[in-house]
Amino acid sequence: MEIRYATNPASTKSYDTEGLRKEYLIDNLFVPGELKLTYSHVDRFIAGAAIPTKEPIKLEADKHTMGSDYFLERREIGIINIGPKGFITVDGTEYEINNKECLYVGLGNKEVVFRSADPANPARFYFNSTPAHKNYPTEKIDLDSAESQHLGSITNSNERTIYRFIHLNGTKSCQLVMGMTLLKPGNMWNTMPCHTHNRRSEIYLYFDMPEDGVVFHLMGEPNETRHLVMRNEQAVISPSWSIHSGVGTSNYTFIWAMAGENQEFHDMDAVPMKDLK
Numbered sequence: 001m002e003i004r005y006a007t008n009p010a011s012t013k014s015y016d017t018e019g020l021r022k023e024y025l026i027d028n029l030f031v032p033g034e035l036k037l038t039y040s041h042v043d044r045f046i047a048g049a050a051i052p053t054k055e056p057i058k059l060e061a062d063k064h065t066m067g068s069d070y071f072l073e074r075r076e077i078g079i080i081n082i083g084p085k086g087f088i089t090v091d092g093t094e095y096e097i098n099n100k101e102c103l104y105v106g107l108g109n110k111e112v113v114f115r116s117a118d119p120a121n122p123a124r125f126y127f128n129s130t131p132a133h134k135n136y137p138t139e140k141i142d143l144d145s146a147e148s149q150h151l152g153s154i155t156n157s158n159e160r161t162i163y164r165f166i167h168l169n170g171t172k173s174c175q176l177v178m179g180m181t182l183l184k185p186g187n188m189w190n191t192m193p194c195h196t197h198n199r200r201s202e203i204y205l206y207f208d209m210p211e212d213g214v215v216f217h218l219m220g221e222p223n224e225t226r227h228l229v230m231r232n233e234q235a236v237i238s239p240s241w242s243i244h245s246g247v248g249t250s251n252y253t254f255i256w257a258m259a260g261e262n263q264e265f266h267d268m269d270a271v272p273m274k275d276l277k
């Protein structure tokens, strides 16, 4: 399991491209047949993925790093399938999870297993996990049952729909807040005007991108911005002090997950456009 330590704005100022990518970019999550995990000390997020081929893949704890016997011993998890149909079994109960559907699994569930409906055309499960102190019910959420918000306009190249899966007015969790944003064709910008949220950090996963497409992901303090060039199915860690926005070479979809000391989606500090540097 890969480990990322927390970073601060002062040292981030001096990072070059490679330094920024080493700290913030997660570019190795999707490997057929493997469970891949990255542990970040930013709000103790775990970002991971599983592409089950012939054999199902079990969500196993890395005992050394997590210090637990099973993955959800002290954690909760939100899982979204970004590929073809698959199944997730949680302590014996099987859930069918289609493309862009989400499953929340709470604290204390011992066995979580990923399986593809067609191993030749496997499911692609992406997940975020954070520490938890209480069990909330396992729940499946799809685009129809999610809370949705239409934002932006074609004249600003940012017309998109935000779907909230795990949040205060929907599927309950201890601290994980998770959803997905779909950009309309011809729209390339997300989250501009941008924001920070001092009480929460965030992880983005960009996907549904063409092979040679890129997203210029913007990060850093509002008056000290940097960018990371990101490709399909890559994730990026956004500490609480960093903006998180992006512009692509075509439209794309991204999963966002937040964690911290509150779950108020709108508890964010909007950055006035005149303050961006």
Ligand SMILES: O=C[C@H](O)[C@@H](O)CC(=O)C(=O)O
Pocket (backbone or CB within 6 Å): 160, 162, 180, 181, 190, 191, 192, 202, 244, 256, 258, 265, 268
């Ligand atoms: O704190 C909220 C997150 O940054 C995202 O939900 C923003 C987003 O999906 C968007 O504007 O498109």
Ligand SMILES: [Zn+2]
Pocket (backbone or CB within 6 Å): 195, 196, 197, 202, 244, 268
């Ligand atoms: Zn945010």
